[in-house]
Amino acid sequence: MKIKRHASVLALIAAGALALSACGSDQNTNSGGSSPSGTGNSNAAGVKPDCEGVKEAIKASGSSAQANAIARFQVAYQNACSGKKMDYNSNGSGNGVKEFLGKQTDFGGSDSPLSKDKGEVQQATARCDGAPAWNLPAVFGPIAITYNVKGADGLVLDGSVLGKIFSGQITTWNDPAIAALNQGKTLPGDKITVIFRSDESGTTDNFQQYLEASSKGTWTKGKGKVFNGGIGEGAKGNENTSAAIARTPGSITYNEWSFAKQNKLQIAKIVNSGGGEAVELNSASAGKAIEGAKVKGQGNDLELDLKSIYATPTPGAYPLVLAAYEIVCSKYTDQAQGKAVKAFLTAAVTTGQRGLEDNGYIPVPEAFQTKLLTAIGAIA
Incomplete structure (x- = not known):
């Protein structure tokens, strides 16, 4: 292979x-x-x-x-x-x-x-x-939250809003909840198209675990390798979710940072559970979150407990990191x-x-x- x-x-x-x-x-x-x-x-x-x-x-x-x-x-x-x-x-x-x-x-x-x-x-x-x-x-x-909204670079989102978007509770880009996080930006009234992984995916599992930990109850769909939001359009693999975002105005997805960078996609800033400033995804902010990861496996089984990362209140820590x-x-x-x-x-x-x-x-x-x-x- x-x-x-x-x-x-x-x-x-x-x-x-x-x-x-x-x-x-x-x-x-x-x-x-x-x-x-x-x-x-x-x-x-x-x-x-x-x-x-x-x-x-x-x-x-x-x-x-x-x-x-x-x-x-x-x-x-x-x-x-x-x-x-x-x-x-x-x-x-x-x-x-x-x-x-x-x-x-x-x-x-x-x-x-x-x-x-x-x-x-x-x-x-x-x-x-x-x-x-x-x-x-x-x-x-x-994990980058990537989107395709013309003129809206540097969009700010948080766990609560993302929980609503990916479960269909927020359906347009000018929704008041999005606007409240992006004061000074002109947001279009375009329909939001959710793109999700159609294959069984650990990225999906990590993203849904993040939503459970950080959405403050707006995400009630559970976790797992299958996307449970019940809305949107599926695409197989990070390669195809990235391609779908690039060709679909008004779309949003979750995909691995390397693919977001490679395809030059718009990447959202995330307000973590500390509720402070929006955190831009970069090596320093992700590294700051990784420092809090703990091993919960036994002996040489190095399974990590990432719950503390997903709901991190640490200033400047980007909360969406998978291992x-x-x-x-x-x-x-x-x-x-x-x-x-x-x-x-x-x-x-x-x-x-x-x-x-x-x-x-x-x-x-x-x-x-x-x-x-x-x-x-x-x-x-």
Whole structure:
């Protein structure tokens, strides 16, 4: 299976390959001025993939939200382990989990961890021949609220208004609730067209969890990988929701920041649950929110509790941030397969983190990187 790459990403990766192989230290900085984790982080210094005895080719599938990050990880892996490759199919988190559980892939990519309620944890143990599966958050990506309203750049929204928009309670752009957050802006009376993910999506799950936590009761539709708003037009994957926004005046959706940047879409500012100033999405504001994330998994299962992010009152913290997981077996019966997964993920969370801001991601925070390297090192 081949990763669905975009032309602009290919051009960027081609240039990045030279930088990754030639540079011993990262020259990129995020908007907060600090070096990205995995580059100048002393905890990762000298950590390199062990390429001895790895399977020549492995494959994974799932989250389209992390597809552009995976493209960078592939370059880092190929530079570290010459002649080895990992193919990724960006077909949505739901498919990523299903194909991993069905042994169609070596690991899965998902914007939501394995669900106990749906029996996924138990199925994963069976898939891993009795060994537990681990959720490893290797990619942090803000979810952008993107829209297409001419003359309304920098639109301000909050959880309450978004809950009403995505459940059909607010249907026009000049609604008083939107106008109250955007004083001084001239808003059209055009109908709002909601675009949602038609496939099972971890991005949808995270967005609906955010609405539950921050809407102050205006969102009562629940959460999950299927959009529950009951309105709008569906599009498959971040690629197609982004394309739908670009061609549909009056539309709004939720999609991963890297796709919003790549397609030059209008991005809303969000007033978080603190009720203060609107927060612009950038590396610094998203990083500020990530600092509050807590691990709720046990041992090397690094499932995160993101509820405190969704409803964060912290000034300047952007509240809509998802963690994209690589779902792996803690032990593989095929030793070469396990070694390849371990080598790929080691490259991903070290040199693979370089320049992620260029694609709209936040490099793994140092505290998580240390935990990730410990967990990855324990894969057998």
